[in-house]
Amino acid sequence: MPILQIKENHSKKISLVTILTGLVSLSVVLTVTILLISFYQSKKQALINTTLTLNHTSAINMSHTIDSLIKSMRSSLQYSASIFSNMHVMNGEEIYAKLELIRRTNNYFNSVTVVDETGLVRSVSPESIGTTGTFMTTEAAKTALALKKPYISVPYTKANSKRLSLLISEPIFDKDGIYRGFIGGTIYLQEDNILHSIFGSNPTDELGSSFYIVGSNGHLLFHRDTSRIGEDISVNPAVRKLIQGKSGYEQIVNLRGQMVLAAYVKVPENDWGVAVVSPISVVYEQLDRDIQSALLYMLPPFLLLMLVVIGLAHKVARPFVSLADLVSKVGREEVELSEGKQHWNREAELLTRALRYAYTNIKKQTDQLAHDARTDPLTGLTNRRTLEETMHQWIEEQTSFSIIMMDLDRFKSINDTYGHQSGDEVLKHFAKIISSSLRPDDVSCRVGGEEFVVLVSHARADEAYQVAERIRHTLETSTNPIGQPLTVSQGIAHYPSHSDSAEELMHMADEALYKAKRSGRNQTVIADVV
Incomplete structure (x- = not known):
């Protein structure tokens, strides 16, 4: 009683x-x-x-x-x-x-x-x-x-x-x-x-x-x-x-x-x-x-x-002071919120639960922001930052790989003819084709506009050529958002046979890409070995 x-x-x-x-x-x-x-x-x-x-x-x-x-x-x-x-x-x-x-x-x-x-x-x-x-x-x-x-x-x-x-x-x-x-x-x-x-x-x-x-x-x-x-x-x-x-x-x-x-x-x-x-x-x-x-x-x-x-x-208000001290540490050091700790004060207990919920959400949002910073928002592919980090990591680990530079042919005319919204749909369509054509360990990136880059791990230039040709053929023959044939020009360079420098490797792949453009577009060219 x-x-x-x-x-x-x-x-x-x-x-x-x-x-x-x-x-x-x-x-x-x-x-x-x-x-x-x-x-x-x-x-x-x-x-x-x-x-x-x-x-x-x-x-x-x-x-x-x-x-x-x-x-x-x-x-x-x-x-x-x-x-x-x-x-x-x-x-x-x-x-x-x-x-x-x-x-x-x-x-x-x-x-x-x-x-x-x-x-x-x-x-x-x-x-x-x-x-x-x-x-x-x-x-x-x-x-x-x-x-x-x-x-x-x-x-x-x-x-x-x-x-x-x-x-x-x-x-x-x-x-x-x-x-x-x-x-x-x-x-x-x-x-x-x-x-x-x-x-x-x-x-x-x-x-x-x-x-x-x-x-x-x-x-x-x-x-x-x-x-x-x-x-x-x-x-x-x-x-x-x-x-x-x-x-x-x-x-x-x-x-x-x-x-x-x-x-x-x-x-x-x-x-x-x-x-x-x-x-x-x-x-x-x-x-x-x-x-x-x-x-x-x-x-x-x-x-x-x-x-x-x-x-x-x-x-x-002492429990609230404790909570405030705890909040002040968030963002500066790792904070652990005990699940089992109970406060005698009702308001302190409610605030503790709210803080735990808010901290969890903040952490999720921080993780999401980190993901967004490495991802192209339109296509969902990774961006240039991920591309450069991956290349430098693989070069440091001396992992053999090939780089495929891709550029959609006459993309400006697509935007001018069908509008930028249709152009965006074309970019997303191409991104899906790239993603579905790669292995889990490969990396696909959109580096700007209609330019894409694929890193094919543990692949020689001729093996990467097969991957690139598969992507090119799929794009050319598949149904697309504008209902007109789409083509892509591609250039390939290989580490380490072409270069052991990430910058030089990208430059050689880019030169091969423009060679493909100058040769009539809708083709894949492997860079010349120096």
């Missing part, structure tokens, strides 16, 4: 360390949590407002830049139109010479065209476009001719070149005020153009933001992803506001369903619009960094409070 009572009393007791640590930790955690929540909410809104303001400022600056650019382009075309006021008496060579000078001088347009009042293309620069002497076919050009006033088209695709283009035109009148056609500058939207030159390296990207320019109909005129230029994004909330002639900034959901912080500004000179957007994740990333900084500031007082608690619990 007394024993049972003692056990019952002991099980009901809670240590002083638990009481003090629990109370302090609870109060600190609650206080910190309240502060962090308040800080998080206020900082979040501040960051959103700041990001929107910065994006709006960037959009305004770009809008002004575009406005100035359009004015300059129109001014250039107006001046050029005055040059061609007597176009009806100019010959083709004169017109082309002036067009070429205009295009090369201002560098605003990819091409410049002069069209007379009948719709005939009198001349075009550069001449390679080849439309001189033909009549206009695009709706944009027909509209420009019919309007008889300055005109900026929406994006359109040229029938002859399939280029996505934008036309800016100015009418040509002679000295008597008679309409003689127009001069038009064309921008190829998906090629190098004036927009790419000005906005191609916009600094908004450094802030995690991106931007785009849209025309009056909601089609993209400029985007970093040139494949999207010309895309209709008029359903985007920000673009809808631009089409309506509005400017501003707000949180919106883009066409991909992502929440972004968007600022949008109308270009005064025309109906274009500029939008600068930042993913909301930018705000949350900054919030994470701010929270971490706040926690670092809170850490010193928290530690001070914990030291007070530790001082009060010092007498009952």
Whole structure:
């Protein structure tokens, strides 16, 4: 009966360390949590407002830049139109010479065209476009001719070149005020153009933001992803506001369903619009960094409070001190954890078990790291470190062996044609063939890219040749990830008949490999004996 009572009393007791640590930790955690929540909410809104303001400022600056650019382009075309006021008496060579000078001088347009009042293309620069002497076919050009006033088209695709283009035109009148056609500058939207030159390296990207320019109909005129230029994004909330002639900034959901912080500004000179957007994740990333900084500031007082608690619990914390001493030895010397040792303190016992479990896991992870340091992560073969260690060990032991240098033929074209992922699958496929073709004592390594090395122990050069040929034939005839024949070139050198130096041996095998390459690939060559 007394024993049972003692056990019952002991099980009901809670240590002083638990009481003090629990109370302090609870109060600190609650206080910190309240502060962090308040800080998080206020900082979040501040960051959103700041990001929107910065994006709006960037959009305004770009809008002004575009406005100035359009004015300059129109001014250039107006001046050029005055040059061609007597176009009806100019010959083709004169017109082309002036067009070429205009295009090369201002560098605003990819091409410049002069069209007379009948719709005939009198001349075009550069001449390679080849439309001189033909009549206009695009709706944009027909509209420009019919309007008889300055005109900026929406994006359109040229029938002859399939280029996505934008036309800016100015009418040509002679000295008597008679309409003689127009001069038009064309921008190829998906090629190098004036927009790419000005906005191609916009600094908004450094802030995690991106931007785009849209025309009056909601089609993209400029985007970093040139494949999207010309895309209709008029359903985007920000673009809808631009089409309506509005400017501003707000949180919106883009066409991909992502929440972004968007600022949008109308270009005064025309109906274009500029939008600068930042993913909301930018705000949350900054919030994470701010929270971490706040926690670092809170850490010193928290530690001070914990030291007070530790001082009060010092007498009952001796088992924990012992455990701490034990932990301090981990990593510096061999530590043995007794399985049978029991602590009278419940917390000490639990911590001992946890430490034993953690130490076991750390040892496993250390062993795994050592293995990873010697292994190629893609193919599972050993790496150059293992290769060099094995060669030096075998040479010290004077163990006869052959080295086979392997290089997959035309591997770069595989990556270029099928992609790097398929290239990786080819490397893994080849590694499996090598592994399945060797004995347990042989060593297979991947030394970089498509280069592999095999060390065949206790094998002469002619014996290693048979191994290499078996691997080469298997690779050539087996089904592979790309469904096209794969070949390999190989070079062989033998220790000690070719050399007693590891470096020289590898060099000779490498020379033999390149001899195989030069001789037409897909073959094995044994190094010449010096």
